[in-house]
Amino acid sequence: MRLELARILGARDQIDPVFLNTPQYECEPLGDVLGCRLILKVETLNPVRSFKGRGTETVLSRLEGDADAAVCASAGNLGQALAYSGRRRGIGVAVVASSAANPLKLERMKALGATVILVDGEIEAALETATRYAAETGAFLVEDSRDIGTCEGAATIGVELAESPVELDSVLISLGAGAMASGVGFALKSLRKTTEVICVQPENAPAMTLALRAGHPVEVGAPGTIADGVAGRYVIPEVLDDLSSIADDAVLVSEAAIVEAMRLLHVHAGLVVEPAAALGVASILEGQGRFDGRTVATILCGSNVTPEAFNRWTHVPISAPDTVGSR
Amino acid sequence: MRLELARILGARDQIDPVFLNTPQYECEPLGDVLGCRLILKVETLNPVRSFKGRGTETVLSRLEGDADAAVCASAGNLGQALAYSGRRRGIGVAVVASSAANPLKLERMKALGATVILVDGEIEAALETATRYAAETGAFLVEDSRDIGTCEGAATIGVELAESPVELDSVLISLGAGAMASGVGFALKSLRKTTEVICVQPENAPAMTLALRAGHPVEVGAPGTIADGVAGRYVIPEVLDDLSSIADDAVLVSEAAIVEAMRLLHVHAGLVVEPAAALGVASILEGQGRFDGRTVATILCGSNVTPEAFNRWTHVPISAPDTVGSR
Incomplete structure (x- = not known):
């Protein structure tokens, strides 16, 4: 546990x-x-x-100073919340989402300052891309539920x-x-x-x-x-x-x-x-x-x-x- | 003031x-x-x-013990709130409303246990009836804004x-x-x-x-x-x-x-x-x-x-x- x-x-x-x-x-x-x-x-x-802000606030508040960028895969709500929490702290945020994601959620992520990367396929395809992005850029990977x-x-x-x-x-x-x-x-x-x-x-x-x-x-x-x-x-x-x-x-x-x-x-x-x-x-x-x-x-x-x-x-x-x- | x-x-x-x-x-x-x-x-x-519960809670909490019934005239929201606050305290509530009032509000007042009295005319006609009801029954009159x-x-x-x-x-x-x-x-x-x-x-x-x-x-x-x-x-x-x-x-x-x-x-x-x-x-x-x-x-x-x-x-x-x- x-x-x-x-x-x-x-x-x-x-x-x-x-x-x-x-x-x-x-x-x-x-x-x-x-x-x-x-x-x-x-x-x-x-x-x-x-509710996702509760989680992204918790994750990023513990991260402060250790990373200046974060990335996640998201169907939309986690991405919005991470964008919000990152913006408050001067942490750049990228969100990898499915190209079929809810358009309202995609629009809101961008409005909150996130870089949005669209990929075809399900949430797991987005997670693969986010993992690669983190490895390549040094951004901290926020993985929903695993983190x-x-x-x-x-x-x-x-x-x-x-x-x-x-x-x-x-x-x-x-x-x-x-x-x-x-x-x-x-x-x-x-x-x-x-x-x-x-x-x-x-x-x-x-x-x-x-x-x-x-x-x-x-x-x-x-x-x-x-x-x-x-x-x-x-x-x-x-x-x-x-x-x-x-x-x-x-x-x-x-x-x-x-x-x-x-x-x-x-x-x-x-x-x-x-x-x-x-x-x-x-x-x-x-x-x-x-x-x-x-x-x-x-x-x-x-x-x-x-x-x-x-x-x-x-x-x-x-x-x-x-x-x-x-x- | x-x-x-x-x-x-x-x-x-x-x-x-x-x-x-x-x-x-x-x-x-x-x-x-x-x-x-x-x-x-x-x-x-x-x-x-x-928001009306904030007011009816304030009024009835001060009233406790001094009256076992309350009445108000309401377009609907005050009546619902008074019914809610009265029910919590064992204070019987009557609401006088316009017969043209919002049906959702009327239904909710009744569901919260209020006796609903309908009168023709505007809110001021309802207030007249509520005032008379208070005088006749001894119910405490809750008058919005005046109280x-x-x-x-x-x-x-x-x-x-x-x-x-x-x-x-x-x-x-x-x-x-x-x-x-x-x-x-x-x-x-x-x-x-x-x-x-x-x-x-x-x-x-x-x-x-x-x-x-x-x-x-x-x-x-x-x-x-x-x-x-x-x-x-x-x-x-x-x-x-x-x-x-x-x-x-x-x-x-x-x-x-x-x-x-x-x-x-x-x-x-x-x-x-x-x-x-x-x-x-x-x-x-x-x-x-x-x-x-x-x-x-x-x-x-x-x-x-x-x-x-x-x-x-x-x-x-x-x-x-x-x-x-x-x-």
Whole structure:
């Protein structure tokens, strides 16, 4: 187990406060629809609209003086956060992303001053390029989930959840490479032993979930999910080790449930979230009564989605005259 | 001047923490569009989706033991907040609202356990009924802006803004009856003397702005704004007195600018806000360069708007096949 509570508590002092102490509150209208008591932990109201700043702040604050450049591979949110944290510290940032990445995320990385390098293929192709870039230029490679600072930064969310005055039966955590799930899960297990830690991954990007079930990485196909923030296919062994001893369960959700969860969060909580942030609510929808009457928290980990994509996916009802033709 | 800093600071200890220390961060994408450095103070991520809980918590915490019932007139947000604060304390709550009130707000008041009494007419008709109800039943009447606790609770927003590490040139505050504008403005003037306090009101509900300019209440017509949260026509003299010595300026904005501000906050910040929360951004849009290059904060004071109304107003682009008929 790579995680230690003291280091996680220490990370809280290293992170720009703009990322800390995010809203956590009961959303009764949505809980009523879902049949449980639902606590939302909202990570979208900050300069990069995702939780990733907690990790990049932790990593770069420890790096200060040792490197004047950093690089990462990113589907978008890590890249934005690294760009933000680098700019604050005068550390140059390069981000390698897939040419198919979410255009909003690419645009924001550039606006925050990052050099953006596009490569074809999945996140793992980007990681190869980033690794080579680091070797060639001397830039510090920030590898999501493998760099323990990304896990410790994310884990500060778990510390905050553990401070909730409400007893939490379960916490539903979106699972990609595992920084958030292992970090938050570890913090909860350290501070609130009775809270169940449940990881949620798209069934169309199930690598870590299947690895957790099998006890070792298994071959999966290319990810085919709209949840770009958690779409990978290779498992990092040390993260699998950490998460194996933390997670009480890992579940998979359908694309239809992700979209419906986004819609419900919009209608009943007034929130715009990206697909990866809706996995927890999606798992309640597909939980077949598992969470009925229970107190459940979920982390809304990002909102980097274009309004066009959001509306296309969720089919928001609308009657704007300029979009309905002759009606 | 009815406001005192010590009482405002004291209110922070009386308010449910779920309403306090709300996100405040620079939104660069929207700032870029508006030509200024824009700080958003987001009051929508709590159980009642508006800042009003700060005021009702302050009022009811001081009341505990002295009354077992409370009543208010409300366009919706105060009623929800009073219902929430009353339920926590075992204080029965009745809300008198206009029969034309926002249906989302009415539904939420009821869900929070309030008895909802509908009357025809504007907010002032509701206030008459609430006053009579209080006289007849002995319920404590919570009158927005006139009850100093509502101003002191709202003022805690100003204390938090004053703690920002960023120097604020101007703070743009939505103006209705004046609790938020006078409270936040007073806290800022006490703690950050150089920050300009600018109130923003719809030109279709300009009562307090015209009173500030004239130095006394003036006759205005019935409000005709979509910003239901700030739509009134009568000025409370003691609030006018307070605000006169606090506000550096009060400006009016068009309905078109309110709608465009809502749209921009959606597109560039990923936020859903109700019309009354968009007044500050609307005033930048209509500011004719006044805020160019300046550091400006605005308070997004509520998000109680139905998705249907939001989309109808902002004409969110959409291509959902089930809404475009034969196209």
